[in-house]
Amino acid sequence: MGLLLKKGGNASSNTPAELNDSGDGRRNNATAMRRDYSGGLIVVSGISSLFGSKGGNFRSQFRLLCIASNSFTTTHTFSPLLRQCIDERWFPGIKTIQAQMLKSGFPIQLSGSKLVDAGLKCGEIGYARKVFDEMRERHIVTWNSLIAYFIKHRRSKEAVEVYRLMITSNVSPDEYTLSSVFKAFSDLGLEKEAQRSHGLAVVLGLEVSNVFVGSALVDMYVKFGKTREAKLVLDRVEEKDVVLITALVVGYSQKGEDAEAVKAFRSMLVEGVQPNEYTYASVLISCGNLKDISYGKLIHGLMIKSGFDSALGSQTSLLTMYLRCCLVDDSLCIFKCIEYPNEVTWTSLVSGLVLNGREEMALTEFRKMMCDSVKPNSFTLSSALRGCSNLAMFEEGRQIHGIVLKYGLDRDKYAGSGLIDLYGKCGCSDMARSVFDTLSEVDVISLNTMIYSYAQNGFGHEALELFERMMNLGLQANDVTVLSVLLACNNSGLVDEGCEFFESFRKGKVVLTNDHYACMVDMLGRAGRLDEAEMLINEVVNPDLVLWRTLLSACKIHRNVEMAERLKRKILEIAPGDEGTLILMSNLYASTGKWNRVIEMKSDMRGMKLKKSPAMSWVEVDRETHTFMAGDLFSHPNSEQILETLEELIKKAKDLGYAEDKSCVFQDMEESAKERSLHQHSEKLAIAFAVWRNVGGSIRILKNLRVCVDCHSWIKIVSRVIKREIICRDSKRFHHFRDGSCSCRDYW
DNA sequence: GTAGGGTTAG
Numbered sequence: 001m002g003l004l005l006k007k008g009g010n011a012s013s014n015t016p017a018e019l020n021d022s023g024d025g026r027r028n029n030a031t032a033m034r035r036d037y038s039g040g041l042i043v044v045s046g047i048s049s050l051f052g053s054k055g056g057n058f059r060s061q062f063r064l065l066c067i068a069s070n071s072f073t074t075t076h077t078f079s080p081l082l083r084q085c086i087d088e089r090w091f092p093g094i095k096t097i098q099a100q101m102l103k104s105g106f107p108i109q110l111s112g113s114k115l116v117d118a119g120l121k122c123g124e125i126g127y128a129r130k131v132f133d134e135m136r137e138r139h140i141v142t143w144n145s146l147i148a149y150f151i152k153h154r155r156s157k158e159a160v161e162v163y164r165l166m167i168t169s170n171v172s173p174d175e176y177t178l179s180s181v182f183k184a185f186s187d188l189g190l191e192k193e194a195q196r197s198h199g200l201a202v203v204l205g206l207e208v209s210n211v212f213v214g215s216a217l218v219d220m221y222v223k224f225g226k227t228r229e230a231k232l233v234l235d236r237v238e239e240k241d242v243v244l245i246t247a248l249v250v251g252y253s254q255k256g257e258d259a260e261a262v263k264a265f266r267s268m269l270v271e272g273v274q275p276n277e278y279t280y281a282s283v284l285i286s287c288g289n290l291k292d293i294s295y296g297k298l299i300h301g302l303m304i305k306s307g308f309d310s311a312l313g314s315q316t317s318l319l320t321m322y323l324r325c326c327l328v329d330d331s332l333c334i335f336k337c338i339e340y341p342n343e344v345t346w347t348s349l350v351s352g353l354v355l356n357g358r359e360e361m362a363l364t365e366f367r368k369m370m371c372d373s374v375k376p377n378s379f380t381l382s383s384a385l386r387g388c389s390n391l392a393m394f395e396e397g398r399q400i401h402g403i404v405l406k407y408g409l410d411r412d413k414y415a416g417s418g419l420i421d422l423y424g425k426c427g428c429s430d431m432a433r434s435v436f437d438t439l440s441e442v443d444v445i446s447l448n449t450m451i452y453s454y455a456q457n458g459f460g461h462e463a464l465e466l467f468e469r470m471m472n473l474g475l476q477a478n479d480v481t482v483l484s485v486l487l488a489c490n491n492s493g494l495v496d497e498g499c500e501f502f503e504s505f506r507k508g509k510v511v512l513t514n515d516h517y518a519c520m521v522d523m524l525g526r527a528g529r530l531d532e533a534e535m536l537i538n539e540v541v542n543p544d545l546v547l548w549r550t551l552l553s554a555c556k557i558h559r560n561v562e563m564a565e566r567l568k569r570k571i572l573e574i575a576p577g578d579e580g581t582l583i584l585m586s587n588l589y590a591s592t593g594k595w596n597r598v599i600e601m602k603s604d605m606r607g608m609k610l611k612k613s614p615a616m617s618w619v620e621v622d623r624e625t626h627t628f629m630a631g632d633l634f635s636h637p638n639s640e641q642i643l644e645t646l647e648e649l650i651k652k653a654k655d656l657g658y659a660e661d662k663s664c665v666f667q668d669m670e671e672s673a674k675e676r677s678l679h680q681h682s683e684k685l686a687i688a689f690a691v692w693r694n695v696g697g698s699i700r701i702l703k704n705l706r707v708c709v710d711c712h713s714w715i716k717i718v719s720r721v722i723k724r725e726i727i728c729r730d731s732k733r734f735h736h737f738r739d740g741s742c743s744c745r746d747y748w
Numbered sequence: 749g750t751a752g753g754g755t756t757a758g
Contacts, residue, residue, distance in 0.1 A: 086749095117749065144750040151751090179751040215752035246753045253754090281754040316755045347756035379756045386758080417758040445758050480758095 323352025424453025460492025525554025
C-alpha cells in the first residue's frame with residue numbers, strides 16, 4: 001500500500017497523520033466493496049481504475065479516497081467507508097473519516113451512532129464517550145451499546161450512570177437495556193434502584209415476554225441472595241429457555257440451596273429444555289455438596305449422552321463432584337482424561353484431595369501443576385497451603401509462601417488467609433501476624449483466621465484485641481468469629497472474660513451451635529466449674545455426644561468419678577459403646593488407682609472390638625515428615641541414634657529436676673515399667689530425632705492426641721537443656737516450650 | 749447495530 005501512495009506523489013501531503021497506521025486490512029477488497037455498498041463505490045472504483053489497481057486491500061483504497069477528498073460531499077459517500085472501517089476495527093480510518101466530515105461541514109449527529117459504535121468496537125471508549133456526549137439526540141441502540149460496553153468491561157458504575165442519564169433524558173429503556181443493566185445493579189448492590197427498574201420491566205411487559213430480561217432478573221435476584229424472588233420471576237417468564245433455568249440452578253447452587261438446585265435441574269428436564277455445559281457445571285456442584293453420588297452419576301451419564309462431558313468447565317465440575325463425594329479414585333480417573341487442565345481444574349483437584357485428607361498427594365499434584373507451567377491463582381495457593389497447615393508442614397509451606405510472593409499475591413486475602421492459617425497451625429503467630437498486616441483488604445475471614453491463630457497458640461489478649469478491632473470496623477462477626485473468641489479465652493484461661501463474651505454472643509445475631517457450647521463446657525469444666533458446665537449442656541436443645549464427652553473429660557481432669565459415672569450412663573444411652581467415653585473412663589479409673597475398673601473397661605472394649613487409636617507424633621526435618629508411634633522403638637531407620645539421644649536428654653532433664661509423673665500411665669504395671677512406657681511416648685521420640693538431626697531453629701512437633709502431663713514437664717525442661725524452642729501442636733492447641741516454661745502456662 | 753447463565757477458596 002505504501003507503493004500506491006508513493007505513486008500518488010505529492011498527494012501524500014493530503015493524507016491525515018492517522019493513516020500512517022501500518023496495520024493490515026484483514027479482509028475485503030475493492031470487489032467486495034462494490035458488491036456491498038452503493039455510496040462510495042463509484043469513487044472507489046473510479047480511483048481504482050485511475051491507478052489501474054486490480055483490487056488491493058481496503059486500506060490502500062481508502063487512502064486513495066482521502067487523497068481525492070473533494071469527493072466527500074454527501075453522507076452517502078462516507079457511510080459505507082465508515083462501516084468498512086468498523087468491520088476492520090480500524091480506528092485511524094474512523095478518525096480520518098470524522099475529520100473529513102468536519103472539514104466538509106457535516107454535523108456529527110449525522111453519523112454519531114456509527115462513530116460511537118466504531119469507538120466501542122475498536123475499544124476506544126474515551127472517543128466513543130466523547131462523541132456520545134456531543135450528540136444531541138441518540139438512538140436507543142447507541143444508549144444500549146454504551147451500557148453494554150461498560151457491563152462487558154465490568155465498569156458497572158459507568159453503566160448505571162449512563163442508564164440514569166437515559167431515564168432523566170426521558171428515553172425509555174427497552175429489552176436490550178434492561179437485560180444488561182440488571183447485572184450492574186447486582187454488582188453495585190443497588191437493590192432499591194434495581195427494584196424500580198424491575199417495576200419498569202413489568203410495566204413494559206418485558207419481564208414476561210422477553211427471556212433475556214427474565215434471565216437477567218433471575219441472575220440479579222440470585223446475586224442479591226434472594227432466590228425466592230428469582231424463582232418467582234422465572235415462573236412468570238412465558239417461554240423458558242436453558243439460560244433462564246440455568247441462572248436459577250446456578251443461584252441455588254451458589255447460595256448453598258443444593259436440594260433446590262437439583263429440583264430446578266429436574267424441572268428443566270421435565271420441561272424438555274436441554275441442559276448445557278453451564279447447567280451441568282452447577283448442578284454437579286450441588287450434587288457434590290449433597291454428597292448425592294447416585295444423582296451425580298446419573299448426570300454424568302446424561303452428560304456423556306449429550307456430549308457435554310468433553311467441555312473443560314463441566315469436566316472440572318465432575319471432578320469436584322466426585323471429590324466432594326469422597327470418591328478419590330473416580331476423580332483421579334476423570335482428571336487423567338482431561339487433556340489440558342487449567343488452573344481451575346488443578347485447584348479443584350488440589351483442594352479436593354486436601355478435603356479428603358490426602359494432603360501429600362495434593363501437594364504432589366500441586367508441584368506437577370507448577371511443572372506443567374500452569375500459573376496458580378490465589379485459590380490454588382490457598383488450597384495447597386491448607387494441605388501444608390493440616391500436616392504442619394512448615395518448610396513446604398514456606399516454599400509456597402515464596403510462590404505467593406513470586407506471583408505478587410501476598411496482599412491477596414485468599415492466599416493471605418492461607419498463609420495466616422499455615423503459620424498459625426505451625427505455631428508461628430508472629431509470622432501469621434506479619435502476613436495479616438500486609439493484606440490489602442481486611443475482611444471477616446482474614447480477621448477470623450488471625451484471631452483463630454492467636455487463639456490456638458494461646459495468645460488470648462492479642463486475639464481479643466483483634467476482635468475489638470473487628471467490632472470497631474463495623475464488621476459482622478460470624479460463627480467462626482464467635483468460636484475463635486471463645487477458644488482464645490479458653491486457651492488462655494480467661495474464664496471470666498469467656499463467660500462475659502458468651503453472654504453477649506447469646507444476645508447477638510450469630511446462632512450459637514453445639515461447637516460454641518462445647519467450647520464453653522470445656523472452659524468451665526477445666527476450671528473445675530463442673531456443675532455450671534452441666535447446667536449449660538442442659539440448656540442446649542439437642543446436646544450431642546461431643547458436649548457430654550467434653551464434660552466427661554473435665555471430670556477426668558478433676559477426678560470426679562461420681563459425676564463421670566453418671567455421665568457415662570447418659571452417654572452410653574445415646575451412643576452405646578462409644579469409644580471415646582470408654583477410653584476416658586478407663587483413664588479416669590487408672591488415674592484414681594481403680595485398676596479393677598480399668599480391667600473391666602478394657603475387656604468391655606475388647607468385647608466391642610474397640611482399640612485405642614495409637615498416639616502418634618510427626619516432625620518435619622529437611623522437608624521430610626517423620627512419623628513416630630508411642631512404644632515403637634524400632635521402625636525408624638535411625639532408632640539407635642534416637643534412643644541414644646533420648647536417654648541423654650532424659651538424664652540431662654533429670655539433672656535439672658525432671659521426675660516421671662506416673663499418674664500418666666493408664667495401665668497397672670510395675671513402677672519401672674511405667675517409667676519405660678513414659679519414656680516411649682511418641683513426642684519424646686520425635687524430639688529426640690529432631691535433636692539428633694540437629695534441626696536449625698525451632699523444633700516443631702505435631703501430635704494426634706493431647707500432650708500428657710509427663711511429656712509436658714519433660715519438654716519444658718528439654719527446651720532449656722537444648723536452648724531451643726520446641727513447638728508442639730496437639731489435638732487441641734499449641735504449646736510453645738521455651739527456656740523451661742510453656743506458653744500455655746500449664747493450663748491445657 | 750445492542751442483551752441473559754458456569755467450574756476452583758479461607
